[in-house]
Amino acid sequence: MPHLPDHLLAGYRNFMNGRYPTESGRYRELAREGQAPETMIVACCDSRSAPEAIFDAGPGELFVLRNVGNLVPPYEPDGEFHSTSAALEFAVQSLKVKNIVVMGHGRCGGIRAALDTNAAPLSPGDFIGKWMSLIAPAAETVSASTFMTATERQTALERISIRYSLANLRTFPCVSILEGKGRLSLHGAWFDISTGELWVMNKETGDFERPVLE
Numbered sequence: 712m713p714h715l716p717d718h719l720l721a722g723y724r725n726f727m728n729g730r731y732p733t734e735s736g737r738y739r740e741l742a743r744e745g746q747a748p749e750t751m752i753v754a755c756c757d758s759r760s761a762p763e764a765i766f767d768a769g770p771g772e773l774f775v776l777r778n779v780g781n782l783v784p785p786y787e788p789d790g791e792f793h794s795t796s797a798a799l800e801f802a803v804q805s806l807k808v809k810n811i812v813v814m815g816h817g818r819c820g821g822i823r824a825a826l827d828t829n830a831a832p833l834s835p836g837d838f839i840g841k842w843m844s845l846i847a848p849a850a851e852t853v854s855a856s857t858f859m860t861a862t863e864r865q866t867a868l869e870r871i872s873i874r875y876s877l878a879n880l881r882t883f884p885c886v887s888i889l890e891g892k893g894r895l896s897l898h899g900a901w902f903d904i905s906t907g908e909l910w911v912m913n914k915e916t917g918d919f920e921r922p923v924l925e
């Protein structure tokens with residue numbers, strides 16, 4: 712007998728009774744034509760920062776990559792297993808997305824672990840420490856700032872990690888070439904979980920600002 716946790720089956724029942732009937736035409740069209748999302752989002756795995764919910768996106772609209780800390784590693788064609796780079800390559804080269812948004816968020820556990828090197832590791836496994844070491848140099852710099860509060864350090868590194876990932880995106884030749892031709896735009900955003908506010912990176916200054924909504 713097939714089985715899923717009850718809350719997932721209940722959610723699926725709601726989907727089949729509500730959202731699916733209203734969007735079935737769109738689903739059928741996407742099945743027939745294939746997907747053609749214009750935007751890729753790189754977000755954290757955190758269950759509180761789901762891009763489809765924040766951007767009110769329907770099926771086929773967003774190509775979403777989620778990993779711990781919403782990090783993009785540098786371009787390293789070394790024959791190893793690079794899931795983030797594979798998704799990026801597919802989005803840019805095959806789907807030809809027009810936008811890539813790196814979206815961080817407040818209270819990020821991965822960022823907190825990167826800052827708090829004295830604390831017990833986030834997990835007893837082999838992978839998160841190595842993964843978050845991507846931003847270790849920035850974490851050390853931020854940690855050394857004793858004039859900042861713990862909350863300020865956390866927010867600072869969350870935003871620095873977004874700028875870091877954007878810089879790494881540009882180390883991928885396919886990204887930098889298409890951005891240079893004006894066919895791909897890179898963006899940064901930071902989601903405040905408690906208030907629901909989305910702060911958007913100013914391309915000129917790198918600062919995060921709240922957009923004016925109409």
Ligand SMILES: [Zn+2]
Binds near residue numbers: 756779820821822
């Ligand atoms: Zn996170």
